[in-house]
Amino acid sequence: MKNEVLELRREGLYCPAGDFYIDPRGNVARAVITHAHSDHGRPGHRSYLCSDSCKSLLKIRIGKDSHVESLAFGKRTKIGDAWVSFHPAGHILGSAQIRVEVRGRVWVVSGDYKPQADQTCEPFELVQCDGFVSECTFGLPVYRWLPETEIHQQINQWWAENSGENRPSLLFSYSLGKAQRVLAGLNKEIGPIFVHSAVYPFLEYYAQAGIKLPQVTKIERGKDYAFEDSMIIAPPAVEDSTWTRNFRSARKGFASGWMAVRGARRRRNLDRGFILSDHADWNGLIEVIKGTGAEEIQVTHGNGDALTRYLREQGINCSVLAGASMRGEEEA
Amino acid sequence: MIEFAALFHDLDVLTKTNERLDRLEEYLRKAPPDDAIWVCWFLSGNRIKGAIKTGELRSFLAERANLPVWLIEECHDRVGDLAETISLLVASEAKDSSQSLNDTIRSCLLPLRAMGTEERKASFWKTWDLLTSVEMLPFHKLLTGGFRMGVSKGNLCKALSRVAEVKPAIIAQRIAGNWTCDDLSMQDILDPGNEEENKGLPFPFCLAAPLQAKVETLGEVGDWQVEWKWDGIRAQLLTTTGGGGMLWSRGEESIGESFPELLECLPHLPPGLCLDGEILAWGRDGVRSFSRLQKRLGRKNPGPGIQKKEPVCFQAYDLLRLEGEDLRYSPMAERRERLENLMQKLPDHLPIGISPTVEESTWAKFADRRLESRKRGVEGFMLKKKDSNYESGRVKGAWYKWKVDPFLADMVVVSAQLGHGKRANLYTDYSLAVWNDSGELVTVAKAYSGLSNEEIKKVDLFIRKNITGKFGPVRSVRPELVFEIAFEGAQGSGRHKSGVALRFPRIHRWRQDKKIEEADHLSTIRGFAGMNEQENQGDGPLTDSSGNLLLF
Numbered sequence: 069m070k071n072e073v074l075e076l077r078r079e080g081l082y083c084p085a086g087d088f089y090i091d092p093r094g095n096v097a098r099a100v101i102t103h104a105h106s107d108h109g110r111p112g113h114r115s116y117l118c119s120d121s122c123k124s125l126l127k128i129r130i131g132k133d134s135h136v137e138s139l140a141f142g143k144r145t146k147i148g149d150a151w152v153s154f155h156p157a158g159h160i161l162g163s164a165q166i167r168v169e170v171r172g173r174v175w176v177v178s179g180d181y182k183p184q185a186d187q188t189c190e191p192f193e194l195v196q197c198d199g200f201v202s203e204c205t206f207g208l209p210v211y212r213w214l215p216e217t218e219i220h221q222q223i224n225q226w227w228a229e230n231s232g233e234n235r236p237s238l239l240f241s242y243s244l245g246k247a248q249r250v251l252a253g254l255n256k257e258i259g260p261i262f263v264h265s266a267v268y269p270f271l272e273y274y275a276q277a278g279i280k281l282p283q284v285t286k287i288e289r290g291k292d293y294a295f296e297d298s299m300i301i302a303p304p305a306v307e308d309s310t311w312t313r314n315f316r317s318a319r320k321g322f323a324s325g326w327m328a329v330r331g332a333r334r335r336r337n338l339d340r341g342f343i344l345s346d347h348a349d350w351n352g353l354i355e356v357i358k359g360t361g362a363e364e365i366q367v368t369h370g371n372g373d374a375l376t377r378y379l380r381e382q383g384i385n386c387s388v389l390a391g392a393s394m395r396g397e398e399e400a
Numbered sequence: 401m402i403e404f405a406a407l408f409h410d411l412d413v414l415t416k417t418n419e420r421l422d423r424l425e426e427y428l429r430k431a432p433p434d435d436a437i438w439v440c441w442f443l444s445g446n447r448i449k450g451a452i453k454t455g456e457l458r459s460f461l462a463e464r465a466n467l468p469v470w471l472i473e474e475c476h477d478r479v480g481d482l483a484e485t486i487s488l489l490v491a492s493e494a495k496d497s498s499q500s501l502n503d504t505i506r507s508c509l510l511p512l513r514a515m516g517t518e519e520r521k522a523s524f525w526k527t528w529d530l531l532t533s534v535e536m537l538p539f540h541k542l543l544t545g546g547f548r549m550g551v552s553k554g555n556l557c558k559a560l561s562r563v564a565e566v567k568p569a570i571i572a573q574r575i576a577g578n579w580t581c582d583d584l585s586m587q588d589i590l591d592p593g594n595e596e597e598n599k600g601l602p603f604p605f606c607l608a609a610p611l612q613a614k615v616e617t618l619g620e621v622g623d624w625q626v627e628w629k630w631d632g633i634r635a636q637l638l639t640t641t642g643g644g645g646m647l648w649s650r651g652e653e654s655i656g657e658s659f660p661e662l663l664e665c666l667p668h669l670p671p672g673l674c675l676d677g678e679i680l681a682w683g684r685d686g687v688r689s690f691s692r693l694q695k696r697l698g699r700k701n702p703g704p705g706i707q708k709k710e711p712v713c714f715q716a717y718d719l720l721r722l723e724g725e726d727l728r729y730s731p732m733a734e735r736r737e738r739l740e741n742l743m744q745k746l747p748d749h750l751p752i753g754i755s756p757t758v759e760e761s762t763w764a765k766f767a768d769r770r771l772e773s774r775k776r777g778v779e780g781f782m783l784k785k786k787d788s789n790y791e792s793g794r795v796k797g798a799w800y801k802w803k804v805d806p807f808l809a810d811m812v813v814v815s816a817q818l819g820h821g822k823r824a825n826l827y828t829d830y831s832l833a834v835w836n837d838s839g840e841l842v843t844v845a846k847a848y849s850g851l852s853n854e855e856i857k858k859v860d861l862f863i864r865k866n867i868t869g870k871f872g873p874v875r876s877v878r879p880e881l882v883f884e885i886a887f888e889g890a891q892g893s894g895r896h897k898s899g900v901a902l903r904f905p906r907i908h909r910w911r912q913d914k915k916i917e918e919a920d921h922l923s924t925i926r927g928f929a930g931m932n933e934q935e936n937q938g939d940g941p942l943t944d945s946s947g948n949l950l951l952f
Contacts, residue, residue: 208478210485329824329825332825
């Protein structure tokens with residue numbers, strides 16, 4: 069891809085008019101970051117620009133001493149010959165779509181996004197543009213999300229049932245974003261809530277942003293806790309580790325969009341899968357892409373072939389961003 | 401149908417066999433008998449055939465979901481299961497379950513078979529309006545026949561036997577063979593008394609355990625009856641009175657329709673008989689390969705042409721019932737003697753023979769003789785304890801299979817496909833290739849199993865990063881992975897470019913130490929199969945020197 073606003077380089081999407089990259093790899097002078105997940109906000113760049121509420125979270129990822137500037141949502145700034153602004157992507161706290169305007173042409177890079185409601189982050193904003201770079205992690209119509217209140221009910225019901233059997237509930241969810249979203253929906257009457265140490269550091273910044281989360285205890289090595297009727301939130305990476313041995317009798321669940329497909333749950337030997345995603349589902353992708361009014365769509369992050377073909381058949385000029393990572397297939 | 405949907409969901413979620421068994425028992429106790437009988441029927445491995453063709457179902461689904469058919473196929477590939485794909489794509493509006501399982505099957509499933517396309521479509525639209533979201537998946541599982549729920553027929557018998565307080569073997573007999581929900585009721589299955597069961601049904605098959613210890617640990621050679629292990633279809637041939645009878649496969653399917661020449665033997669056999677044995681492809685030279693037998697499988701009512709070209713025989717090796725008397729609890733040696741006596745009395749022209757015993761004085765000599773297996777077209781030896789009963793199922797200590805070691809070859813993964821079920825969305829189905837004379841990799845096998853979960857994850861990741869092309873659901877992969885493949889044999893095949901097809905290929909281990917240049921050569925595989933021309937010459941007919949194998 070190469071046009072008057074953006075081009076794809078080895079490090080990632082680049083804006084020649086402003087001499088900056090969006091969510092780049094490697095080591096660049098100016099990195100504009102959509103959100104604080106580690107596959108978007110990477111360490112090693114000389115300076116960063118992100119949304120205000122993303123800043124503290126990003127610093128946890130890339131180091132406290134990194135040079136990070138931030139901008140309020142909706143406020144425009146000029147970098148070189150390009151106008152840049154951040155617009156809520158509804159993915160996690162501080163996640164942004166990046167609007168870049170060069171000589172009257174507007175491109176929006178979505179980062180990861182979801183138009184569905186989420187009480188732990190700024191609601192998604194639809195931005196009109198000429199070109200739209202969209203994620204498509206869940207780019208098949210089998211991925212359809214229920215309202216999050218229904219999923220929260222499912223999780224609470226599961227927790228209550230497990231508590232009734234005196235078993236802890238060990239729920240795997242990504243440390244940043246998903247964990248907080250799960251926490252926000254927990255009914256703390258059911259029992260105590262514990263979090264893995266990877267989840268803990270993000271919580272204070274959620275509190276600072278005014279997001280209400282229940283009281284939790286951080287699990288620390290060498291201490292004894294009564295886990296019987298508790299809910300334990302931990303990142304999926306620890307699923308097969310010795311850490312989970314502390315919870316032998318626990319029922320295990322996983323909160324992820326991938327849980328929509330039975331095979332994905334059964335393969336992991338989980339007791340339950342909760343279909344809770346921070347990405348747009350199929351209908352979400354289609355609505356947003358059409359809603360932007362963009363005349364050119366590029367899709368990335370996921371297997372975009374199906375979405376691209378579907379949109380093309382409807383007369384929408386869409387293609388897969390060449391060189392884009394296949395992260396979606398790797399079960400991010 | 402809501403109770404059934406709940407059962408389906410629970411069995412899907414429960415991971416321990418005992419919990420699943422308890423759950424099934426609970427359902428069978430509580431469910432209305434008209435519903436429970438269907439569950440028994442499906443869990444017995446039955447399926448409703450011919451309700452709809454997959455292609456038609458996909459096109460209905462495409463229309464209902466307002467999506468192109470190709471996208472339905474993409475979804476099916478990702479999900480790995482059509483029933484689940486439907487349940488994910490059809491948005492259910494129904495709030496309450498309104499029909500019993502029996503009513504749903506009889507009004508929404510069975511009538512489909514007699515309908516034309518338009519009528520069938522209308523029926524699906526109605527069904528999709530009727531089903532609640534939790535009922536969607538179980539219903540379509542019944543429809544597409546991929547209904548397993550991880551409960552074996554054996555476990556179904558156990559659950560039923562707990563409800564009925566009758567031995568599982570009796571239950572197994574009652575639900576063996578072909579039956580429908582119109583001619584068998586829960587009352588029949590759960591009947592407390594009536595040990596005098598119908599003589600036309602097969603006995604549960606006695607299965608051999610693989611011999612894992614050294615053969616010498618079995619003790620005295622003289623305590624064991626040794627036969628060749630045939631490579632055919634295990635079956636029981638039964639007679640009732642008046643020249644009738646049945647031929648049952650090990651899956652307890654009635655397969656007589658596929659082998660009319662065996663049914664024609666029935667009037668020549670005494671009534672109340674049950675023979676256990678093997679159906680084999682059998683030419684003038686004796687036993688033929690399993691691939692020849694495959695030409696007769698699944699072909700009902702074969703014409704005289706194919707019967708002549710691909711003849712079969714029934715090789716008897718056990719006598720389970722004679723003139724109505726159950727012999728399963730007599731010792732093997734006695735059953736063998738009575739079998740031999742019986743077989744001597746049969747007319748010569750019948751395609752029924754006896755599996756000869758092999759006599760040697762020591763295990764070491766048997767070990768030598770076992771090396772003849774490949775040339776004889778058999779898989780090794782069967783070892784049967786002379787004082788053993790005819791057991792139900794796989795009981796250790798009675799029958800052992802002492803198989804020849806598989807062939808092994810190193811092969812290169814050249815393409816992959818997403819797996820199904822538990823392996824959906826993982827690249828677990830691999831095409832494997834070896835080098836031909838022109839230095840090209842040619843595919844000789846597909847293998848699905850044999851890697852650990854850890855290895856599967858690694859291989860999956862490698863494949864995703866090294867996809868070089870897309871052909872429908874198949875992804876070609878940069879050749880780099882070398883697997884050692886075990887297989888039981890090779891045959892010529894017109895389907896593969898290599899001209900070879902392997903029998904039971906499976907992954908033996910991942911040779912991470914090998915480069916693709918070190919993979920095996922096609923001629924090696926052909927050599928294993930005895931397919932290289934030089935090796936084919938001079939091999940005479942594979943018959944026993946004692947003449948035992950000549951049946952005709």
